[in-house]
Amino acid sequence: MKLAFGAIGISRALKIQKRESFIHKHRPADGNFLYFWFWGIKTSERGKYSAIESKKFIFELSKRLDIPIYLETSVVKNKNVYERYGFETYSLWQDEINLWLLKREAPAQT
Numbered sequence: 807m808k809l810a811f812g813a814i815g816i817s818r819a820l821k822i823q824k825r826e827s828f829i830h831k832h833r834p835a836d837g838n839f840l841y842f843w844f845w846g847i848k849t850s851e852r853g854k855y856s857a858i859e860s861k862k863f864i865f866e867l868s869k870r871l872d873i874p875i876y877l878e879t880s881v882v883k884n885k886n887v888y889e890r891y892g893f894e895t896y897s898l899w900q901d902e903i904n905l906w907l908l909k910r911e912a913p914a915q916t
Contacts, residue, residue: 839873840864840871842875842877845877865910875910875912888910894908
């Protein structure tokens with residue numbers, strides 16, 4: 807805590823805490839979901855097989871476990887990509903930045 811206040815300042819630390827509290831409050835209380843705080847592919851690997859396999863693995867895991875996937879982004883371009891892959895915005899944090907909270911339901915078992 808001392809590091810947080812010293813490194814980023816009290817007001818910034820309080821804003822971060824408030825945002826994190828908002829995010830946590832908007833997730834299911836049972837914890838039965840996959841959550842990605844950061845989901846990225848190395849720039850040199852984008853569009854290659856490893857990126858496709860990563861997405862495929864995560865989506866199949868969601869389906870097999872029958873649980874949704876939750877994530878957040880503050881980047882409009884990323885939000886649009888997530889939406890193309892079936893994520894929907896379920897809440898929005900608006901402050902100095904917009905932070906979209908997105909969810910992708912597990913597909914029906916076949």
